[in-house]
Amino acid sequence: MAGFDEAAETPNGDPSKQSSWDSNSYPITLKFIDVCYRVKMENSNEFRRTSLRKMFKGGPTSSSDVENQTARINQERTILNGITGMVSPGQILAVLGPSGSGKSTLLNALAGRLHHGHGLTGSIFANNKKLTKSTRKRIGFVTQDDVLYPHLTVRETLIFCSLLRLPVSLSKNEKISMAESVIQELGLVKCENTIIGNSFIRGISGGERKRVSIAHEMLINPSLLILDEPTSGLDSTAAFRLVATLGSLAEKGKTIVTSVHQPSSRVYQAFDSVVVLSEGRCIYFGKGNEAMNYFESVGFCPSFPMNPADFLLDLANGVSHVDGIRDREKPNVRQNLVSSYNAVLAPKVKAACLDSTSMASKETLIVGKNTKKSFVTSFSTWFDQFIILLQRNMKERKHETFNSLRVFQVIAASLLAGFMWWHSDYRDIQDRLGLLFFISIFWGVFPSFNAVFAFPQERAIFVKERASGMYTLSSYFMARITGDLPMEMILPTLFLAIAYWMTGLKPELSSFLLTLMVLIGYVLVSQGLGLALGALIMDAKQASTVVTVTMLAFVLTGGFYVHKVPAFMSWFKYVSTTFYSYRLLINVQYGDGKQISSFLGCSINNGRERASCKFVNQDIVGQMQPAMCVGILLIMFVGYRLLAYIALWRIRA
DSSP: OOOHHHHTSSTTOOGGGOOHHHHTOOOOOEEEEEEEEEEEOOOHHHHHHHHHHHHHHTOOOOHHHHHHHHHHHTOEEEEEEEEEEEEOTTOEEEEEOOTTSSHHHHHHHHTTOSOBTTTEEEEEEETTEEOOHHHHTTEEEEOSSOOOOTTSBHHHHHHHHHHHHSOTTSOHHHHHHHHHHHHHHTTOGGGTTSBOOOSSSOOSOHHHHHHHHHHHHHTTOOSEEEEESTTTTOOHHHHHHHHHHHHHHHHTTOEEEEEESSOOHHHHHTOSEEEEEETTEEEEEEEGGGHHHHHHHTTOOOSSOOOHHHHHHHHHTTEEOTTSSSOEEOTTHHHHHHHHHHHHTHHHHHHHHTOTTOTHHHHHHHHHHHHHHHOOOOOOOHHHHHHHHHHHHHHHHHHHHTOHHHHHHHHHHHHHHHHHTTTOOTTOHHHHHHHHHHHHHHHHHHHHHHHTTHHHHHHHHHHHHHHTTOSOHHHHHHHHHHHHHHHHHHHHHHHHHHHHHHHTOOOOHHHHHHHHHHHHHHHHHHHHHHHHHHHHHOOHHHHHHHHHHHHHHHHHTSSSSOSSOOGGGGGGGGGOHHHHHHHHHHHHHHTTSHHHHHHHTTTTOOGGGHHHHHHIIIIITTOOOHHHHHHHHHHHHHHHHHHHHHHHHHHHO
16 A cells, blocks of 8 residues: 555656655654643632531631631642653554543643643653744644544545645645555555444445554654544444554654553554553553563562553552562552652663763754755635635535425424415415414524534534644624525525415515515524524533523513513514514515505404404504614524624634
């Protein structure tokens, strides 16, 4: 199988036509010395609970109690404590340790995602130089969770990623060729036309999904690839195949750093170097095949033959094997292991990292010459990003917008309305207004409730891609709302095409088209409300609750149920989207109301027509001008989307 570095040189694999992007690939030797990370544990609620307990028990809350409690609450927690090590091109460094030992934090620090001054201390070098912005762009970071669009195929996912992430110096065909090379490199050819899927949608397997996540990062031809527990959730065979793939990448000059929770013996043997963490401290750094000899030399040996990785994890958890067949967890095992490491291995590891004669110093000079000239991140222009994101958004969203359940909801609602108001009488004002208000309710709640999930569901993908510099916030946002516009128009049109003629509304084409325009405008405003609330709250469950309550308030103040609203609540109808759409729908059917009022003889106010006349006078005659309603809805259309953009900008910052 052709390697990425070879196949990506040109579409035809001709080295003589190597692109400028590939020619700047260089090896990275990564060193990390005395890396520490501390976070402040602030919890004011804990202090309140302690004070309340003392009050209920009758005990005083003295000033000394307050000082002691505050000191305990504001204390720092050490996540990493003096971690030192190095890894060279062509090697795989595995970070082992139990959950909570600091593996993910160390990987984030090595990738440059944690910053000095925010709890991080120590030194991290790439080729004997501190991490720079250009160096970080040569680092691929694969998170533990696979953050991918479920409805896109493997090929579509990687092509869109390459079009967005690779520089404009490459043509579109070159970018597609690089995506195809990565598909071959990672063994994804068999599933390239299969959708990614998720827990609800059947797609590719877990191992293939992890390979796609790795392929995302391989597109930039990284010199350093960092992976956070890539084998999590995979069986032993799939995990070994994945690590074997990483080994093939390392053979091509990549530097690989990965955390692994519980590797099999086959997987463990693929690691060149190993770091073992226990509660944020290092208990071993060195070659993987020398770990057992080291621990035996300091008095720790398994009581029976076992997987070296299992033995190392037992030690990291404080479980000793020295007492015979029955293992025990002892509180002093970790301290002994840390002390042994600090006395035996730590000085050698630090001396190796501080060796100034490393080949990496020579490589740094080469990097310094080439990086400034040709590895300037010249990504796609705003318009290119917008077009690519628009295409991706429409491919992904069409499955959600036009899924069978949603289409069934709309058709069922239209048929229900059509049969309930079958050929309703023009003179039956109460029923007609009830129909128009039902339309306002349905097309207020339906789009807003669906839109509220948009940004919370995409947050993980958005944050990941923005961190990679794939696009600007404005291009993403404009592509999102622009792509939604045509799709949001189809279902309201389908609804009205069925319900309008079945219910016998004003039988004129112009009236139908005006009603459709009002309905589509109302749908877009309601969708904007959902987008804004979703972006502000960024929690799907909470946002859906808030949008439900908001739409309930809009419906109650919409003007059909209650006319004599209390003074302190009367203002609410002027922020209600339902209020303005209901007025516009009435205006299309009855105009200013004078004709229907005269037709019903409402001035006579006889007993038979009293109820109808009341509806005419309260809902139709003398209402707000249509132009003002349209203007306010336009302001809401822009305002809600602007609010959503500001909320997303806050998350980006």
